[in-house]
Amino acid sequence: xxxxxxxxxxxxxxxxxxxxxxxxxxxxxxxxxxxxxxxxxxxxxxxxxxxxxxxxxxxxxxxxxxxxxxxxxxxxxxxxxxxxxxxxxxxxxxxxxxxxxxxxxxxxxxxxxxxxxxxxxxxxxxxxxxxxxxxxxxxxxxxxxxxxxxxxxxxxxxxxxxxxxxxxxxxxxxxxxxxxxxxxxxxxxxxxxxxxxxxxxxxxxxxxxxxxxxxxxxxxxxxxxxxxxxxxxxxxxxxxxxxxxxxxxxxxxxxxxxxxxxxxxxxxxxxxxxxxxxxxxxxxxxxxxxxxxxxxxxxxxxxxxxxxxxxxxxxxxxxxxxxxxxxxxxxxxxxxxxxxxxxxxx
Amino acid sequence: xxxxxxxxxxxxxxxxxxxxxxxxxxxxxxxxxxxxxxxxxxxxxxxxxxxxxxxxxxxxxxxxxxxxxxxxxxxxxxxxxxxxxxxxxxxxxxxxxxxxxxxxxxxxxxxxxxxxxxxxxxxxxxxxxxxxxxxxxxxxxxxxxxxxxxxxxxxxxxxxxxxxxxxxxxxxxxxxxxxxxxxxxxxxxxxxxxxxxxxxxxxxxxxxxxxxxxxxxxxxxxxxxxxxxxxxxxxxxxxxxxxxxxxxxxxxxxxxxxxxxxxxxxxxxxxxxxxxxxxxxxxxxxxxxx
Numbered sequence: 001x002x003x004x005x006x007x008x009x010x011x012x013x014x015x016x017x018x019x020x021x022x023x024x025x026x027x028x029x030x031x032x033x034x035x036x037x038x039x040x041x042x043x044x045x046x047x048x049x050x051x052x053x054x055x056x057x058x059x060x061x062x063x064x065x066x067x068x069x070x071x072x073x074x075x076x077x078x079x080x081x082x083x084x085x086x087x088x089x090x091x092x093x094x095x096x097x098x099x100x101x102x103x104x105x106x107x108x109x110x111x112x113x114x115x116x117x118x119x120x121x122x123x124x125x126x127x128x129x130x131x132x133x134x135x136x137x138x139x140x141x142x143x144x145x146x147x148x149x150x151x152x153x154x155x156x157x158x159x160x161x162x163x164x165x166x167x168x169x170x171x172x173x174x175x176x177x178x179x180x181x182x183x184x185x186x187x188x189x190x191x192x193x194x195x196x197x198x199x200x201x202x203x204x205x206x207x208x209x210x211x212x213x214x215x216x217x218x219x220x221x222x223x224x225x226x227x228x229x230x231x232x233x234x235x236x237x238x239x240x241x242x243x244x245x246x247x248x249x250x251x252x253x254x255x256x257x258x259x260x261x262x263x264x265x266x267x268x269x270x271x272x273x274x275x276x277x278x279x280x281x282x283x284x285x286x287x288x289x290x291x292x293x294x295x296x297x298x299x300x301x302x303x304x305x306x307x308x309x310x311x312x313x314x315x316x317x318x319x320x321x322x323x324x325x326x327x328x329x330x331x332x333x334x335x336x337x338x339x340x341x342x343x344x345x346x
Numbered sequence: 347x348x349x350x351x352x353x354x355x356x357x358x359x360x361x362x363x364x365x366x367x368x369x370x371x372x373x374x375x376x377x378x379x380x381x382x383x384x385x386x387x388x389x390x391x392x393x394x395x396x397x398x399x400x401x402x403x404x405x406x407x408x409x410x411x412x413x414x415x416x417x418x419x420x421x422x423x424x425x426x427x428x429x430x431x432x433x434x435x436x437x438x439x440x441x442x443x444x445x446x447x448x449x450x451x452x453x454x455x456x457x458x459x460x461x462x463x464x465x466x467x468x469x470x471x472x473x474x475x476x477x478x479x480x481x482x483x484x485x486x487x488x489x490x491x492x493x494x495x496x497x498x499x500x501x502x503x504x505x506x507x508x509x510x511x512x513x514x515x516x517x518x519x520x521x522x523x524x525x526x527x528x529x530x531x532x533x534x535x536x537x538x539x540x541x542x543x544x545x546x547x548x549x550x551x552x553x554x555x556x557x558x559x560x561x562x563x564x565x566x567x568x569x570x571x572x573x574x575x576x577x578x579x580x581x582x583x584x585x586x587x588x589x590x591x592x593x594x595x596x597x598x599x600x601x602x603x604x605x606x607x608x609x610x611x612x613x614x615x616x617x618x619x620x621x622x623x624x625x626x627x628x629x630x631x632x633x634x635x636x
Contacts (some may be wrong), residue, residue: 052439052442111618111622114621114622114625115621115625117438118375118379118381118438118442119576119621119625121381121442122381122572122576122617122621123617123618123621125569125572125614126569126573126613126614126615126617126618127614127618129569129610129611129614130611130614130615130618133607133608133610133611133614134611136607137605137607137608252565253450256446256450259443259446263443292458294454294455294457294458295454295458297450297451297453297454298450298451298454298455298458300447300450301446301447301448301449301450301451301454302447302451303447304443304444304446304447304450305429305444305447305448305451308433308440308443308444308447309432312440
């Protein structure tokens with residue numbers, strides 16, 4: 001049953017566009033899915049290596065801007081040289097966005113992992129703010145606060161099959177679903193590999209891990225690259241789905257949304273960001289008809305505080321404890337969760 | 347040259363309030379080890395309280411500043427008492443997430459209560475600027491600098507010359523021993539957080555009349571305060587005071603000679619550069635890198 005759960009979940013979510021009539025709700029699911037993807041990548045850093053990155057939105061935004069600019073084309077002059085870029089297909093944009101965000105993950109990882117704890121958090125926030133200010137002020141490239149409108153939607157296909165343009169919500173829904181499944185598989189493979197064990201070892205006790213020969217920088221930077229690239233993919237998908245982006249994508253509240261998704265669902269669990277992402281993706285739509293946006297954020301803030309007091313490990317570990325699963329895979333995962341809870345208490 | 351002189355004068359005036367913000371945060375973040383994201387909201391709260399007392403209740407300008415500071419102190423004590431007291435000894439991530447939650451609640455509550463339209467507080471001082479040679483200073487800004495300097499000196503004396511300050515320093519050096527010596531460490535934790543919050547509220551009450559008051563004004567204030575604390579070294583009050591002036595100077599020069607759009611980027615660049623090359627801060631004596 002436990003083994004089947006991911007397959008059942010995928011089968012259920014794949015069937016949603018077939019019976020869901022409400023287009024607005026489908027749109028909500030697509031956007032939640034994109035943020036869920038970003039939250040899953042954040043979980044790799046926050047949950048598995050134990051490093052709270054509060055600049056994660058930078059990777060998301062870089063992916064979005066790179067992808068949008070690749071597919072829109074641009075013309076800028078740097079030190080007197082005119083650089084002109086002709087529009088490329090949207091898919092290439094998403095791939096480039098992923099690569100560039102991954103490279104930024106490498107650079108920031110190399111720089112920021114020199115410090116730990118609160119310092120790391122502040123370096124990552126500063127990085128995101130600097131990127132936001134660049135997006136706001138480099139008007140020639142990014143159009144500044146006037147936004148980049150008219151980003152083309154994704155097209156799929158090959159020369160011999162013909163191209164299909166993904167205008168519809170249902171098609172984008174399947175693209176996002178596929179990306180989430182792929183990201184889940186990659187993260188699961190990574191976490192249960194020797195690399196993942198090393199990351200968890202660093203989270204539990206960095207000094208001890210170092211003493212047995214775990215290379216700190218290597219594994220932390222690897223996690224930052226994968227997390228950055230995945231968040232970049234999410235940003236690229238966002239840009240081509242929404243079709244307009246402005247520097248507001250770098251809002252700190254977007255990072256906060258990802259963090260809430262991860263800690264509510266359960267950091268350091270594979271399913272945590274997915275459960276948290278569903279809750280915080282759908283909650284705004286349900287709340288919107290009852291309360292204004294300010295009150296909605298106040299409720300989010302209170303919920304965050306409540307989670308820390310009531311369910312410090314998040315929802316998924318709490319459910320797993322409730323059912324007290326004994327099968328091998330569940331035991332394996334629970335040991336990870338137990339490690340998380342110990343880490344959060346230390 | 348005249349332009350540079352004017353920039354230096356502006357630096358002094360912004361630096362005074364930045365120093366207040368930084369000293370407040372260095373008490374909370376540097377000494378109590380709480381990554382306090384509500385600091386900027388306390389700053390905004392101070393500014394709104396200034397508006398409340400001076401404009402809505404129509405009280406005396408200087409009395410309003412004092413009341414706004416007291417209100418900030420009470421709110422700070424309430425945050426410490428409700429959220430942090432039971433989580434003492436929890437790891438830094440837990441308290442950080444609590445503080446992010448509190449920050450979101452406070453900011454949106456301000457938005458809900460006061461609305462999104464910016465408010466302004468009229469100054470009782472003459473609007474004619476004070477002109478000395480090529481430099482002009484408004485009376486209001488000069489007064490802001492004087493009050494800020496007085497508050498900085500007062501905080502320094504409280505921490506270093508009073509029994510309360512001694513109890514604070516003892517508690518954060520070794521809370522167990524301090525408790526054995528008869529220090530009520532719970533009260534000290536609350537008072538330190540309240541003092542730090544009061545300084546943030548003071549900065550808000552002083553700058554509120556200079557600029558306009560808006561619900562989002564706290565966001566950058568928090569991050570700038572972190573920059574100042576890191577620049578000065580954690581828990582270093584003198585360092586935070588100097589750091590405030592350095593940040594103000596970097597912003598003035600950045601805005602004046604590079605581009606005004608990048609004024610706010612200066613603080614973040616300072617954070618990144620300082621943490622990469624001298625993570626203990628410019629004035630630290632001991633090694634502390636988290």
